[in-house]
Amino acid sequence: MLRNLHKIPGLIAAILIVVITLSGAVLSVLPAWEVVAEVPARPGAGLSVATLADRIAITYPGVEQIKRSPSGKIIAFYFDGGQPGAVVIDPATGVGVADAQRSAFARWMTNLHRSLFLDDAGRWAVAAGAASLLMLSVSGLMLTARRVGGWRHFFSRLRGPLTGRLHVEVARFSVAGLLLSSITALFMTASTFGLIPEAENPPTFPRAVSEQTGAIPGTMAMLRDTPVSALRELTYPYPDDPTDVFKLTTDVGEGYIDQGTGEVLIWADAGLWQRVNETIYMLHTGQGAALLGVVLGLMALGAPVMAITGAMLWLQSRRARPRIKGNTPAGQADTIVLVGSEGGSTWGFAATLHRALREAGHTVHTGAMSEFRPERYACAAQVIVLAATYGDGAAPASAKGFLDRLATLKAAPGLSIAVLGFGDRQFPQFCAYGAEVARVADENGWPSLLPMGTVDRQSPQEFARWGHALGEALGHPLELLHSPVIPQTQALTLISRRDYGSDMQTPSAILRFALPKTGRFGRLVGRGFARFSAGDLLGIIPEGAAVPRFYSLASGQADGFIEICVSRHPGGLCSGQLLSLTPGDSVQGFLRRNPDFRPQANARPVILIGAGTGIGPLAGFARANRPGREMHLYYGARHPDSDLFYGEELQGWQADGRLASVTAAFSRTDTRTYVQDALRNDATRIARLISEGAQVLVCGGRDMAAGVAEALSEILAPAGLTPALLKAEGQYVEDTY
Known part of the structure; x- marks a missing residue:
């Protein structure tokens, strides 16, 4: 409901709101211009x-x-x-010094802002736009609070795709001004039409x-x-x-x-009412408060940005989230399905479950976990939670605030609960968020409909097996036949490859693909490979498989090519297929953004730690680094003669200042050292950099990442810091496999 209150007025009234806010922004700076650019002499203090x-x-x-x-x-x-x-x-003289007539531009802009040149009908239309803007501002505030996990986290760091983060960041800056402008506009419209008295x-x-x-x-x-x-x-x-x-x-x-x-x-x-009227006029126009007018004008400029990003988010959600047919209102459903998803794939499983439950005779409401409100579930007998895990055990985007509300319930409602976790067993925190949901529900006395289930890498077979168990718990058969929706792919043509690891019997390569062409509209909405950065993920669907494999990108869109590092895994379908490519061959791929794994937008130092093909995105960060920002690379490989990815580039980046230092550790030489050993040997500098606010980015195998975390725990212990604490602050980020 809240999302619809935010989305529908925004889509319908977007153009009207943009016209009103842009014209209002122009008018809001005129009082300041009048103060600084025109000639009005100010009367003396004692002049009568x-x-x-x-x-x-x-x-x-x-x-x-x-x-x-x-x-x-x-x-x-x-x-x-x-x-x-x-x-x-x-x-001082009583003599005229300038013409007092407003400029034709100011009169034109005022008529546009107040009535769209349509007299009273236009004033009502502008009032409707102001009402839509007010509704959007209020609902946007509530949605932002829900997304970040509550009002106390309102200004916390955001995650997710750039478009969504930009939409919310601009809203945080603009919403106070937009609320003030819309409320005062509605008040002035009511006053214009005699609905509010001007004086007592x-x-x-x-x-x-x-x-x-x-x-x-x-x-x-x-x-x-x-x-x-x-x-x-x-x-x-x-x-x-x-x-x-x-x-x-x-x-x-x-x-x-x-x-x-x-x-x-x-x-x-x-009287008081007259003063209220005058104050509202001043707050809306900035007349008599030039600085306020400038501030409100700057805030108003956020509305067009939010309109564009909001439309882009709507288009993206239409593509990523399947339509749930026959979605019963929450208060009338006997089964509530709640979805926690980051990239949108879990919604596809939810749609399959929703359809199967309806065919079995249930009335079902499916919604985001962030919309969890048990007091609304008047007719429900069970709640089914489909929860993906984001990153290192964190909540996905559509589950913000769920655990807080679940943990603070005074008493468990008369509902049973079933939890199904989605994840990837290659990651150490496999289905950790789903497990946390099940644990908190159990501690709060929720009856369990069946033990927590898991689905590895979007496996339709595991989902179907869980469906059989759920059907037995509900007392009837339940067939979950799910076909994962594969994102639209593009042909990627290999233009070069550099091979490594043959001496160590670990074939690997740096593969560089040509950047596919994207039309103007695709570039505008960020479709396909229109916008990407090092650290984002390239999805490849291997031949004969239904589930994509992901590789961290070693290049950004500005580089003009797509680059990944690949190492052959025993029995690996995708790695074998990629390593068999020769220049001119093509493979189908798609982009998945990974905005949390990249250097923060500040001037603080960066510590890059990786091993094996995990150097890929780290090399991309170094390639894009601006000279002057301190960036240190710690890298582990088997042998310098066969596994030193980007050897020549690393020397060049260090020479031109993009890398402040490069420290390599090799596990198949006489010294036999690992990257965590290199960190311990450089403990003093590591501790100093982190105390100065350095961000740590780790990429590679999970065993390596565990060793790195252990080494950093030892290094940071004297300062009272831990990797876990740094992770919570966004100062320590991992991308492991």
Whole structure:
């Protein structure tokens, strides 16, 4: 529901919101421009309205009104020879110094922003846009809090694809201004159409006047006692009409003055409601608060960025997430299926389960784990959780906040639970997040529908076996026939290869593929290989297999090619197929982004640690490094004569400053050392770099990564630090296999 509240208004009103916010951003800087670029002299501290009026009358005897703008500029409106005029006044002399008419551009932009050039119908349309913007801002705040695991983590570091992170980061910056602008816009629209009173007790035009004329403003006590700094407007009586009067409006109220006697006929102090109206006008326009206007204008520029990234996210989600047909509302379903997915593949399994349960007679609601609300499950008998594991046992994107809500439930509802974990047994934290969900549910007293199951590398066979067990627990057969959705692939043509490891009987190679061509729209939305960085993953589906294999990229899009390091694994379908390629051959591949495994966007040092083909992305980081950023490489291989990947490049990158140091360890030489030994030998420098905020990036086999973690634990112990603590801060990141 919350996602729909955010998505639907955004898609429908996107263009309208972009027009409103961009025009509003332009208008918001005009008050600041007026302050710094125009010529309005400011009145002296002791100058009264009476003195100002007398000075203006000398130069402009036909003056009809004197106004003071929120920026402090004094404007006189007058008639001269039957022609109206308006000038900016120098209050020291009463002489005009500039034309007071707004520029044609400012008038055009104002009409666009207020009414889209459509008068009242346009004002209602703009109000609808403001209401949509308000709804988007509120729902976006709630969705962001849900994504990061609660309000206390609202400004925590984000993970996931660049488009999603950019969307949220811009929202964090802009949402306060967009909330303020949309609320004040709706208030002003209601005021324009008379839905909100402008003042509690406005003074009524006096019935009894002296019907005398000729009093000079300089002699009127009220005008002598009113400083120009408090003036809003002084309106003169209509010429030759003895029944008309002066009208004075100030910061503290408004009233009427007899034009013959100079006496105040009636006065009303400004009430609270009037001050509220004026404050809202100031907050929306920036008039009287130029700096606020500039800040709001900058925040408004976030709306077009969010509109573009939001549309891109919607398109991406349409491709990645299958449509769940017959999705019963949560309050009416007897079975709740909750999905925790990072890249979208787990949703495909959820769609298969949803369909099978419906065919078996269940009413089913399927949604993200982040939408977990047991108080809504009025008719449910069981909750089934399909949970992938992100990285080192962390929650995937669509499961943010689930464990916190599960752990804080006061009592377990009358629901049984089943948990199915998705992962890859090559990784040390196989299905760790799913196991944590099952553990917390058990500790909180949830009845278990069946023991936790696991699915390795999206295996349809393991999913089907778990389905049989689930059917037995539910009391009826359940056939889960799942065909994984393979991402759209592109042909990658090998242009060069460098072979290594033949002397060590471990054939391996650096394979470089040509960058596929991408159309303009594909580049805009980031489709295919339009945008990628070293550390992202190349997915290859080996012949005769349904599950892709992934290789860390050693190049970025700016390099103009796709490069990976491959080592033959015994019985490995994919590695064997790749190593059999010769230049000119092609293989089908696709891109999966891995935004968390890359150097952070700051100037702090970076420590790269890898072994074997794990040097691939590390070499890509070094290739893309800017000279001046301290980057150290610790690398383990079998033998320098046969396994030293990127040997010549490493020397060149060290010579030009992209690498501050390169330390290699070889396990098949007389010295027989490993990369963790190299770390211990350099413990002083390692400890110093990490204390200075250095980020540690580790890539390679999980046994190597375990040895590296153990060595760093020893090195960091005197400082009270651990790899686990650094991981929690995003200062230590692994990509292991």
